[in-house]
Amino acid sequence: MSDKFSNDRFYLNPEFLNSPDGRSVRILSEYYGPLQRIQRNKIEDTIVFFGSARIQPKEKAEQALSQASTDISDRDMAKLKQNVHMSRYYELSRELAYKLTKWSMELKNSHHRYIVTSGGGPGIMEAANRGATEAGGLSLGLTITLPHEQSGNEWISDDLNLTFHYFFMRKYWFLYLAKGLVVMPGGFGTLDEVMELLTLIQTDKVKKRIPIVLFDEEFWMNVVNWDYLVKVGTISPDDLNLFKFCNTVEEAFDYVTSFIMEHQLKGPNF
DSSP states (O other), X not given: OOHHHHHHSGGGOHHHHTSGGGHHHHHHHHHHHHHHHHHHTTBOOEEEEEOOSSOOXXXXXHHHHHTOOXXXXXXXXXXXXXXXXXXXXXXXXXXXXXXXXXXXXTSOOSSBOSEEEEOSSSTHXXXXXXXXXXXXXXXXXXXXXXXXXXXXXXXXXXXXXEEESXXXXXXXXXXXXXXXXXXXXXXXXXXXXXXXXXXXXXXXXXXXXXOEEEEOHHHHHHHOOHHHXXXXXXXOGGGGGGOEEEOSHHHHHHHHHHHHHHHTOOSOOO
16 A cells, blocks of 8 residues: 555544544554454453552562672662562562462363463562463563553564553553452552552442452552551441451452352452
8 A cells, every 4th residue: 555545544644643533443453453352361350469660579679788899888778678678579479479370270261261470560560470471371561651661572472462552551451351350569650559549449330359469568558558448437337348468478368269269259340
């Protein structure tokens, strides 16, 4: 097809597609494009991991600490030690994703069930994708284009690195197929994701109860004063039943899998 005819067709015209008037087409693309990939790979549902992109693998954090120069500042040394301390969440996420993937692969189904899914970046996201891949299963990454952060990681399965521009479309795909969520320690992005999820469930926009793990009770009790929210009446006591604190891989694994098997969750969440 010649450039002349291509430019006459708006759906082939980059200037139109990238213009404000083409926004609705771009949004639809971030619905139908991921849907096509998910159906092509016969993915029926997912277990989603949220968590910080800044948490390093234990080996990398320990290596950085061991190679630190002797004249490093106290502040920088404290940061390196903190990175080693936080790296345990990377390894725990990797282990939990591995166990969940092995469990899902043992289920008898022609479709792929409970596929470990992450935001596709580094840190906890990488750990989840890594654990699923190391278990021999599929690993889905819903990446997003950001100016100062890595997009995608090497542990996402072929054909399953789905890249988004719009945060709200990415969030839609996080929740639409989710049958379980594991929320590891994180920052603004993690807080945004978990609070929006809890709001959608609280307001019945997500129709089904799904198991939500907040991993490491001490971390989450320090970050959010849940009891105070109940005390002042901004949430109800029953809202605290929307999630469960878990402190070990075994506890999180047992909670998610037993919840799924007991309730036999089927279909999408909206």
